[in-house]
Amino acid sequence: MSDDARVPVTAPLPWQFDDWARLSGSIRKRRLHHGVLLGGPAGIGKRLLSERLAAAILCGHLIEGEPCGECKSCSLMRAGTHPDLLRIAPEEPGKQIRINQIRNELGEFVMRTSSVAQAKVVMIDPADAMNHSTANCLLKSLEEPAPDTHLVLVTDAPARLLATVRSRCEQLRLRPPAPGQGLAWLTTVAGAEDAADALELACGCPLAALELLRDGGFGQFERVANLMFRAADPGAWIPVLVSEYADLDLRVLLEWIFMFLLDFSRSLTTKDPAVARLRRTTGDYVALTGRSSARHVARVLQRTVAARRDAMSTANPNRQLLLEALMIDWQRGFVGWQKA
The missing domain is CATH 1.20.272 (Zinc Finger, Delta Prime; domain 3)
Incomplete structure (x- = not known):
């Protein structure tokens, strides 16, 4: 089940207001940790939150910690072509992230200067797809962060990451919404028919429920x-x-x-x-x-x-x-x- 279920990236999801307030506050105060770990069950919107976080880090005209949505960086984010954002994922679904993706791709990316924004972002998703050797290779970037570079790790299973990786990140443990809040959102987005059954089938995770209804x-x-x-x-x-x-x-x-x-x-x-x-x-x-x-x-x-x-x-x-x-x-x- 995908975590975003094709919901457009606009405002934070209602159950993530507090999580986003914490992140945007850190950005506004220029205190965002160089490593951020977003963990929680599939289907609650982790990837939407990670995209919004990346957009805010790279935005050229932040408004109270929020991406403006209109600058060149925001336009490139919407197009999926931002040169200062590196996405690292398995080359095939269900496979592992290769050590060379961390050693070479990430290594080269953090060494170069940013092209458009004042910072760079590396998105690793799913972070639990790294084996022990690959995760150890990542540790160097977490222990010796490059200037103005942020690593955003996204995972459904934080416990599967090396303890040393987790300890070097600011961790946000994202949770499903209260049942009433999740059902209200799902009904608004997809209609009332089968919404309650879909939410139960998805164990309370609204975006997973939305995917059930659509796919x-x-x-x-x-x-x-x-x-x-x-x-x-x-x-x-x-x-x-x-x-x-x-x-x-x-x-x-x-x-x-x-x-x-x-x-x-x-x-x-x-x-x-x-x-x-x-x-x-x-x-x-x-x-x-x-x-x-x-x-x-x-x-x-x-x-x-x-x-x-x-x-x-x-x-x-x-x-x-x-x-x-x-x-x-x-x-x-x-x-x-x-x-x-």
Whole structure:
């Protein structure tokens, strides 16, 4: 799920007013740290905030810490062609940031003088895509910052960064809005239909919910729920089932499996099992909960968390084997079932 979901960069999002006030105040007082780490769940607007931060750093006519939106720097930011902004990201989705991107691209960028603005900005996103060696290479730039150069690190998983990297940055831990605030914003942007269900499906992250509404995310969840229903059949051939989902990114697939299991777990422990995600599926989840146990679901949830961690690591796990092991563990709970 993307973090910006194509929302235009204008004012800060309502739930980020305080975070932006902190950043813009530092810019206005010329006290912004040379390294800024924006961390928090996907879909809350970290990347929108990082773009606004970069625009403010580079703006030639700041107005009380706010980018003016009219100067040459602001125009170049809108066009995505600002020469004083370097974006570092994996060359392919799901891959790692290469050490040469830090050593060469960043190294050359910080050594040259700015072209348009009075400062330079390096955006590293996602920062957790750096392995240990790459992150250590970045440390030099954080420990010995170049004049008028700011590094902005964006990540969904701050804990995955080296502690030494985190400690050398000003850290902002961004959080989802209160449910009412998030729903009000989502309804204004996308309309009321399905907004509440989308926000629940996105775990309270409004921009992820917006992407669900616009890009068929509900359909993806229904596909994965169908996988879980079919895999629960003791006669199902797991390798074939798993291969049918090869078109889904591994991390996205595991995220949906995790969400399904969370809701399935809730349906085992609440008097009203009709949670939003499961209501949208075609499988008989009520009957399935009658054949399952909280202990079994908790075990598979733990396995899913471990699988997500492996998928985000640099170990490059075998996708097919990882998913087969997870689905076989899920299936075992329905073979010769007895209530635990």
